[in-house]
Amino acid sequence: MASVSQLLIPADETQRLGSIRHYDVANSLQETIFGEFVSLTARIFSLPISLIALVEEEQVQYTANFGLPTVKSQPREEALCSTAILHNKAVVYSDLATETSPLITRDAAEAANNKGLRFYAAAPIRMLDERRIGSLCVIDRQPRPFSADERALLERIATLISQMVAVRYCCLATPSLGLTQWQLMREQIQEEIQGLAALVRYLITRHGTQIPVSQDMLTLITRRLNDLSVILDQYET
Numbered sequence: 001m002a003s004v005s006q007l008l009i010p011a012d013e014t015q016r017l018g019s020i021r022h023y024d025v026a027n028s029l030q031e032t033i034f035g036e037f038v039s040l041t042a043r044i045f046s047l048p049i050s051l052i053a054l055v056e057e058e059q060v061q062y063t064a065n066f067g068l069p070t071v072k073s074q075p076r077e078e079a080l081c082s083t084a085i086l087h088n089k090a091v092v093y094s095d096l097a098t099e100t101s102p103l104i105t106r107d108a109a110e111a112a113n114n115k116g117l118r119f120y121a122a123a124p125i126r127m128l129d130e131r132r133i134g135s136l137c138v139i140d141r142q143p144r145p146f147s148a149d150e151r152a153l154l155e156r157i158a159t160l161i162s163q164m165v166a167v168r169y170c171c172l173a174t175p176s177l178g179l180t181q182w183q184l185m186r187e188q189i190q191e192e193i194q195g196l197a198a199l200v201r202y203l204i205t206r207h208g209t210q211i212p213v214s215q216d217m218l219t220l221i222t223r224r225l226n227d228l229s230v231i232l233d234q235y236e237t
Contacts, residue, residue: 003075004058005105008082012131016085017057019131024172028165029054029063029134033186036193037164038066041138041157043200044221045150046209049117049139052125052161053081060134067139068115078111080104084122084135090151090158092121095143119144121151123158128166136161147212156225163232164189170235177235188231196224 010016020026028034034052042050049067053060060079062072076082083103084091093099096112096119112120122137136158171182203217210217 004077004082007103008076008086008105010086010132015129016131016133019127019129020054020056020133023127023133023165023169025054025127025133025165026056026061026063028168031168031186033164033189033193034064034161035066036190037157037161038064038136040193040197040200041136041154042066043197043204044153044157045138045213046204046211047119047138047140051081051137051139052134053079053084053122053137054134055079055082055085063134071115074111075107077105078107080108080112080120081122081135081137082108084124084137085132087124088126088132090121090123090154092146092151094119094145096120097143116141118142119146121146121154123151123155125158125162125165127162145212149215149218150212153213153218153222153225156222160225160228160232163229167232167235185231185235189228192224192228192231196221196228199224 029052038050038052051062051068052064054063055076058076060074060076060081086103096117117139119140119142120137122135124132125134125136126132136154138154167185168182171177172179199220207214
């Protein structure tokens, strides 16, 4: 832990790491369904990169990755996602070339610059015990604005990912549910994601790529995300 700046260590670090182990997060996030979430997220915001980052003790693992296939992990000191778990809401760096946040370490700034990254936004993935175990992020190679409504939508998707991890744990830990029920629920979620992806493609074809994403498009997407939430809410976690 000495290699990680104290600025990046939240006050509940011990409990946060315990939550990662309790919910079996490292294994949960390897499921392909989470890859579908990041692919969808990138398309919603018309951005080339989206990641799910698991912030472990010294490393950040990119357990679902759209757009940066060669980047599997980073030292915590070098990862912008290390800053996302310090906030209850989405963090946005509209232009990393001019960003002055003290939370961005020199190593993180250099790593982003070396990869040609300019825009970064991330919402924390927060478990039921309120511990922030990682983040859902979107990234661009050029600066861009990110509206309050876009932030809210990113947070909404991150919440659904958190629910998915909790539901998987609930199913596998409950003999009356088990792996069969988890697989059934996962298939339902995949169908909803595919339907939402089709909606996003239709909206982009009809209205084009808009930056920031238009309010009408955000409203339609949020309604479909609520359908996902209804499925997940069936389970006591």
